[in-house]
Amino acid sequence: MESSARRDRDADGRARNARPRDGLGRPLPYGADGVARQPEGVTRSPEETLREAQRLLDAGMPFHAHEVFEDAWKSGPAQEEALWRGLAQLAVGLTHAARGNARGAASLLERGTASLARYAGQGGVATYGLDLPELALWARELTVHLPDRMDAAAEAPRLTR
Incomplete structure (x- = not known):
């Protein structure tokens, strides 16, 4: 049997993520x-998105938080x-x-920070209480500690002020 035939696919042929995953x-x-x-x-309100993502980050589940931001x-x-893409990249x-x-961490932290920088100080664009300068500082400081493996819950950022 061909390996692609064994893969879990939806009706349109897209891969489903049915395989179990860790935190x-x-x-x-x-x-x-x-x-x-x-x-x-x-579909969540921005405030619900931030609450749920913060809960997941605090629980040491940044991969899951990225899905909420996505x-x-x-x-x-x-x-x-x-x-939202920048926040997902940080997660x-x-x-x-x-x-x-x-290597992957540094790349994504840099891209996420660059995406969020577009919103810093811009009037008329909602940022929902996100502390963008603090998130950028968090990402830079996290990068300094690479390549050490980290405890995701201990290193989780505060998203809002």
């Missing part, structure tokens, strides 16, 4: 007990896309840092 989003063997996945495609960037207004950067992938 940092790493795949586990089929049948293993994993951490419950974040449901995809959930929903926000896909369902929100176009002018906020880079804001994945923390994920890579916790996994011990210094």
Whole structure:
């Protein structure tokens, strides 16, 4: 049997993420007990997004927080896309840092910070109480500690003031 025929696919042929994962989003063997996945495609208010993402970050689950931010960037207004994408990149950067992938962590932390910098000091663009300068400082300081593997919960940023 061809390997692609064994893959879990939806009706449109897109891969489903049915494989269990650990708290940092790493795949586990089929049948293993994993951490419950974040449901995809959930539309939340910006405030609900930030609350849920902060809860996941504080629990040491930045991979799951990134999925919450991804929903926000896909369902929100176009002018906020880079804001939510930047937050998702920071969460994945923390994920890579916790996994011990210094190169991936540094790259994503840099990209996320650059995305968020577009919103710093701009009037008329909602940032929902995000402390953008503090998040940029957090990302720079986290990068200094690479390549050490990190405890994601201990290193989780505060998103809002």
